[in-house]
Amino acid sequence: MMDNKAIYPQCDRLLDQLSKFDSEMLDLGSNINDDSIRLFEKGIGFNLPLDFKYILTLHNGISLMGTEVYGLDDELKESSLNKIYHFEHFGAGNPMPAHFLPFSPDGTGKYYCLDLSKITNGLCPVVFWEHSVTYLSLSNVEVCNNSFIDWVQQVMIDWTLADYNYDGSEK
Structure with missing residues (x-):
């Protein structure tokens, strides 16, 4: 269990590690200076976990070598958290449960999602939603990680570093 006060320094360390990647590999979105996160939370009826909210506030969207974390902005069009959330819950043939927030696509219509129903001490698990699977129980949805960080x-970071150095050269 992580103390809420320890979440932000861990996020900062993670962002420092991300920033080591060459700018040709990494795109860090600009910060969010308005109340769009609060309005998004109100719109979906769930609070975001502290780690995700903190990083999203500092970097409205992140992309590293094709692995993307959606930002929250109408300018992002169909790649914004609000558009993706709405589609995956109200427009998809196999809609997600309301408490799953898709934040990163795998490129084949599947998503890494925050399970917003399980926020504990400011963090929640990340699950992998497969749109082509009819889940008999939500307990069958794969839990990938204990938290967004x-x-x-x-x-x-680790999967990218398995194949590339920070400067973008292949290993």
């Missing part, structure tokens, strides 16, 4: 470390 764990997901960023594993999926964005």
Whole structure:
């Protein structure tokens, strides 16, 4: 269990590690200076976990070598959290449960999602939603990581570093 006060320094360390990647590999969105996160939370009826909210406030969208974390902005059009959330809950043939927030696509219509129903001490698990699967129980949805910051470390940073150096050269 992580103390809420420890979440922000861990996020900062993660962002420092991300910033080591060459600018040709990494795109960090600008910060959010308005109340769009609060309005988004109100619109979906769930609070966001502290780690996700903190990083989203500092970087409205992140992309590292094709692995993307959606931002929250109408200018992002169909790649914004609000548009993706709305489509996956109200427009998809196999809609997600309301408490799943899709934040990163895998490129085949599947999503890494925050399970907003399970926020504990400011963090929630990341699940992998497969749109082509009819889940008999939500307990069958794969839990990938214990938190968003764990997901960023594993999926964005560690998996990228398995194949590339920080400067973009292949290993």
